Amino acid sequence: MRLIARLLIASLMGIVVLIGSVSRSSADGSILRARARVSGVAGSGISGEILFFQARQGVPAEVLILARVEGLAPNSVHGFHLHENGTCSPDFTAAGGHYDPGPAGNSNPDNNHPFHMGDMPNLRADNKGVAQFEHVTSRVTIAPGPLSLFDANGSSVIVHLNEDLGTTGVPGGSGGPRIACGIIELIP
Numbered sequence: 732m733r734l735i736a737r738l739l740i741a742s743l744m745g746i747v748v749l750i751g752s753v754s755r756s757s758a759d760g761s762i763l764r765a766r767a768r769v770s771g772v773a774g775s776g777i778s779g780e781i782l783f784f785q786a787r788q789g790v791p792a793e794v795l796i797l798a799r800v801e802g803l804a805p806n807s808v809h810g811f812h813l814h815e816n817g818t819c820s821p822d823f824t825a826a827g828g829h830y831d832p833g834p835a836g837n838s839n840p841d842n843n844h845p846f847h848m849g850d851m852p853n854l855r856a857d858n859k860g861v862a863q864f865e866h867v868t869s870r871v872t873i874a875p876g877p878l879s880l881f882d883a884n885g886s887s888v889i890v891h892l893n894e895d896l897g898t899t900g901v902p903g904g905s906g907g908p909r910i911a912c913g914i915i916e917l918i919p
């Protein structure tokens with residue numbers, strides 16, 4: 732079975748099983764891993780962890796993204812993207828636009844959306860304000876390359892206040908204000 736599929740199944744069985752599986756698989760360096768710990772502004776109560784896994788071998792290169800974010804409004808929906816700068820300070824606007832090295836190379840959240848390489852499905856919170864998220868993409872890589880999250884200035888994850896409507900040319904249509912941010916870091 733393909734590695735990403737195996738990881739996805741493992742994730743359905745629980746994050747502990749997943750981490751165990753990845754630890755075994757990564758012992759020989761066959762899995763690349765990265766993590767972002769997102770947090771909202773002080774006092775917001777929003778926090779979460781986003782994990783990224785990529786098999787070193789394979790065509791196309793696929794990245795499994797797992798996220799758990801808590802402290803959201805119950806049953807809320809939030810735009811959720813990979814942004815172009817690996818920083819969240821002095822405020823979340825420092826993360827820049829949506830990660831989009833190409834082919835369009837237009838990171839403006841209100842344009843070229845939802846075609847940025849960093850565009851992802853919405854985060855959906857349950858009635859306790861906890862969002863669980865699984866997504867497989869071939870738009871980005873952990874490994875070096877033209878779509879690598881680890882380019883010269885790194886990348887980050889942003890959670891938006893509102894739902895991403897998947898529109899283009901509509902101001903705020905990709906989620907509006909930023910409520911949480913995390914820098915994506917390589918896990919050695």
Ligand SMILES: [Cu+2]
Nearest residue numbers: 811812889891
């Ligand atoms: Cu965004």
